[in-house]
Amino acid sequence: MTKGAKKGTFGLLVIGIVFGIVLWGGFNWTLAMTNTEEFCISCHEMEATPYVELEDTVHFSNRTGVRATCPDCHVPRPWIHKVIRKIQASTELYHHFITGDVDTPEKFEAKRMHLAQSVWKAMKDTDSRECRNCHNYDSMDFDKQESRSADQHDEAIENGWTCIDCHKGIAHSLPEGFDPGWNTPGEAEDEG
Amino acid sequence: MKKKIVTLLAVCVVMMFTGGAIAGAVDSLRLGQDLQDMSKEPAKKKQMVVEGGIERSYAIQPPVIPHSIDKDKINLKGNTCMNCHSEKTYEKKKAPKAGDTHYVNRDGKVTETVASRRYFCDQCHAPQVNAEPLVENTFQGAK
Numbered sequence: 001m002t003k004g005a006k007k008g009t010f011g012l013l014v015i016g017i018v019f020g021i022v023l024w025g026g027f028n029w030t031l032a033m034t035n036t037e038e039f040c041i042s043c044h045e046m047e048a049t050p051y052v053e054l055e056d057t058v059h060f061s062n063r064t065g066v067r068a069t070c071p072d073c074h075v076p077r078p079w080i081h082k083v084i085r086k087i088q089a090s091t092e093l094y095h096h097f098i099t100g101d102v103d104t105p106e107k108f109e110a111k112r113m114h115l116a117q118s119v120w121k122a123m124k125d126t127d128s129r130e131c132r133n134c135h136n137y138d139s140m141d142f143d144k145q146e147s148r149s150a151d152q153h154d155e156a157i158e159n160g161w162t163c164i165d166c167h168k169g170i171a172h173s174l175p176e177g178f179d180p181g182w183n184t185p186g187e188a189e190d191e192g
Numbered sequence: 193m194k195k196k197i198v199t200l201l202a203v204c205v206v207m208m209f210t211g212g213a214i215a216g217a218v219d220s221l222r223l224g225q226d227l228q229d230m231s232k233e234p235a236k237k238k239q240m241v242v243e244g245g246i247e248r249s250y251a252i253q254p255p256v257i258p259h260s261i262d263k264d265k266i267n268l269k270g271n272t273c274m275n276c277h278s279e280k281t282y283e284k285k286k287a288p289k290a291g292d293t294h295y296v297n298r299d300g301k302v303t304e305t306v307a308s309r310r311y312f313c314d315q316c317h318a319p320q321v322n323a324e325p326l327v328e329n330t331f332q333g334a335k
Binding site for chain 1: 241243259262263265268269270272274275276278280281284285286287
């Protein structure tokens with residue numbers, strides 16, 4: 001190897017490292033930037049309906065002042081799942097910029113059942129992974145719960161129910177036509 | 193004639209003031225708070241949770257709600273009370289089912305779900321806070 005070729009390789013390596021840092025840093029920065037509530041509600045669709053509804057619930061205002069933001073429940077934390085979700089979000093951009101099919105509260109309402117069901121399905125499929133970032137059976141003191149809640153949680157552990165099986169509609173309004181049986185896992189399965 | 197009118201007017205004016213004084217003697221629910229002032233902020237109270245429910249005070253009283261209903265919503269699109277108290281879920285959720293009278297519409301027909309005239313639960317059923325009654329009373333209901 002000549003001296004010149006050595007120099008060239010070294011130069012390429014430096015450029016590569018710098019590029020790598022910029023690209024990787026930029027990627028992570030974008031990921032973090034789009035993972036904030038400010039970013040989510042910068043679209044009026046999100047601000048006008050789901051966010052306003054969240055403000056009324058225990059996940060926004062409560063005794064201790066701890067609250068959940070949009071990505072806490074709607075963006076997975078494990079890296080690979082997060083990236084997959086971010087890619088899926090391109091459909092949301094498509095609907096926001098191209099079709100505009102939830103761009104008024106009326107249109108949102110018309111689509112609410114569909115939207116809700118797809119989120120419920122996602123949560124069911126992941127065994128309510130995002131809920132469990134904060135809520136953990138091991139840290140639940142059943143003596144401090146109402147006996148009814150404690151009994152139901154016991155039953156849920158036994159039968160392998162997941163959070164969303166019973167807790168639909170705790171952070172946003174339920175869609176019109178919601179069947180109360182959908183929040184009662186055992187019974188529906190027995191009948192079916 | 194003129195004198196008579198003047199006297200009458202004077203009497204009217206006097207009555208206006210004495211009338212006001214009599215009204216002032218009545219202690220209103222404002223408890224001495226001036227009409228111009230904002231009413232006093234009530235003490236902050238938490239909605240009560242009573243396991244097993246609260247007994248009725250009289251025979252046909254709509255049962256009061258022994259838990260918080262902060263999170264519940266009743267509107268045109270839905271009624272979250274029915275997530276537990278409906279005919280479909282009450283057994284599983286160990287909640288009292290809405291009474292049979294709630295499943296009869298105004299034409300006397302039995303309905304499958306809660307009749308629309310009984311839809312707004314909190315028109316009759318109220319959550320409770322641990323507060324002293326504003327006015328003392330000795331009411332004893334027929335049990």
